[in-house]
Amino acid sequence: AAGSRFDPLFTPLKIGPVTIKNRFYQVPHCNGMNRLHPSAMARMRGIKAEGGWGAVCTEQCDVHYSSCHPRELRLWDQQDLPILRRAVEEIHAQDALAGIELAHNGFHVHNLETRAIPIAPSPVATRGIAPVHAREMDLQDIRDFRRWHRAAALNAKTAGFDIVYIYAGHDMTLPVHFLSRRTNQRKDEYGGSLENRVRLLRELILDTKEAVGDRCAVALRFSVEELVGTHGLSCEDEGRDVVEMLADLPDLWDVNIGDFSNDGQTARFSDEGFQDRYVRFVKTVTGKPVVGVGRYTSPDLMLTLLTSGALDLIGAARPSIADPFLPRKIRDGDFDDIRECIGCNICVASDKLAVPLRCTQNPTMGEEWRRGWHPEYIPAKDTEDRVLVIGGGPAGLEAATWLGRRGYETLVAERRPDFGGRALQEAALPGLHSWRRVADWRLGQIRKDPKVTLLPRNDITAEIALDTDFSLIAVATGAVWRTDGTGRGHAAPLPGLGTVPVFTPDDIFAGRRPQGRVVLYDDDHYYMGGVIAELLAGTGCEVVFVTPESLVSAWTVNTTEQPRVQKRIIETCAEVSVSTKLALLAKGEAELACRFTGRRRRIGIDAAVLVTGQMPRDGLYHDIATRIAAYKPDISPPRVVRIGDCLAPGTLAAAVFSGHLFARTLDTGLSDRPPFRRENVALERDQALTGDAPYSNGS
Ligand code: FMN
Structure with missing residues (x-):
């Protein structure tokens, strides 16, 4: 309500040629719906706008088929416009600004679908472990890329977007690949000195401003810190230098720490506001508005960030997923109603697994269009049940x-x-x-x-x-955790039960604790085995962490926590044995077996903790x-x-x-037909095709 101490969060701000109505800014985030479920994607954005976010951005959007991200949006050409227009309409209908994050993923992608050879500043293997290499871009490639980016910006303007991004963040896109000493070994005017390495980024900003800057704000998403020392971008070194060099060129700085595993840290490894100390300098360097992120859910902290001059706009991805109505609730003083993000990254996992976004706190996420669910409203009862x-x-x-x-x-x-x-x-x-x-x-x-x-x-x-x-x-x-070790690896109870004290997570919850040397067998693979190992190591147990997977807490790859989890387990446990099954228990001993060779060895133990299957x-x-x-x-x-x-x-x-x-x-059973709408991709003959036929048989 007007007159509240939170009023500063509700003052408009000019961003280049457009004005945002308040300081709540939904930064770009993928959602697993993307171009494959476009109506669902658009409705979800519309609900965010309805919830009061002053700006609502799309996820990253590839500008060309040489950047073929398997899951995200595309703006390769005008054929992709209808999907994007739908999102813009939803966002504009609620009086919010619509932003689009134009991206070229360079050697971050393998282009398995389009078979285009990935491109990079210098020859390099693509990210991950796919047997694909990117080729070096020559000067004509660079000119072409600038042209594709410019064309995408013009198309974005045609679609109605108010904010057009250059995406140079998360160590993922071409302008960052050019910026980074690690990935740019060029000898021409695009390599060597920082002035040269930043050239492409500068050109993209200027190109975009020239193309659409009359009507659209041009935003730069940039990771000022990569947490790899001066080897990468650092807010004390080249990350800061880049902001100084480009200071007032973009209309908006959207800053964070990269790569995504740093930017999207879970609550297990960081607290709200964890990025503040890295990005705080940006406001002192530029006169343009700055948006930053850090799982912001606390109205007080948001206000402090604004009034202390740390940020101009409160950016949010996960908090806007957990509560699309967060801004409205702050405006109306409904603080107790804010559904705070718990920082679990199940949202990130859904996106990684290419399914519609889900959220622990907000079960309507991803269901807005297909089931017609709304995060705040629900139909009144239609039966007389108690x-x-x-x-x-x-x-x-x-x-x-x-x-x-x-x-x-x-x-x-x-x-x-x-x-x-x-x-x-x-x-x-x-x-x-x-x-x-x-x-x-x-x-x-x-x-x-x-x-x-x-x-x-x-x-x-x-x-x-x-x-x-x-x-x-x-x-x-x-549910209860199984006490006999059955789960994914063991279909039958573990041999030797009863010879050593056995604990499950339920025992731990009840306050029962093993002592001495403990084998923890994780056949669950999400967080439970890891956090219990950490707990027991903290209470003085000597923990031997054993898992049949090749990584500790392997499923946390999807929440991007896995490397941090493994580091912590290595640091806290006495021993870590991956690709290893717990074969049997014997008096004072556990027998471990290599998952591949079956080779066995025995270790002395005082107790076993079994984190395997659960039973309802x-x-x-x-x-x-x-x-x-x-x-x-x-x-x-x-x-x-x-x-x-x-x-x-x-x-x-x-x-x-x-x-x-x-x-x-009033049910949780299965029905004969899916209880939600599906969006079928139209067959070519059903589409109102304009322009050239998309393929030719050469006749
Ligand atoms: N950042 C991008 O620049 N482009 C993306 O496409 C993108 N996808 C994301 C998908 C999910 C599910 C999430 C949670 C984040 C994504 N991000 C992406 C990063 C967010 O924009 C944001 O910087 C990060 O989540 C930290 O902000 P938060 O703490 O408010 O979530």
């Missing part, structure tokens, strides 16, 4: 939050004294404190809702559940279902469903989603 939710973990609390909003009278029974289930238990593990936010937000909402009652310390049996007059029962009793805790569900099945035909029985980990153990995000799905549909 709902009993048994279990107050992430799924149960999420279900109750939204059932209440729909107007359903809901009771949540929990056997523990506190609510939150695994979100609370896991939040006590090293680095996972922000997991609490999953419970806190939902409890905050429920406590304001007279329709929902919380009943702690209530161990509900089937008899009690069926003795009530609830017409719908959702069993959300979670669904006994109560089956008990209720069995009793209902035996009801006499003249009695109309209540309906019972399972939600969250009780249905199938998975991520925190999956549990929350399951609870949300139940609140919307």
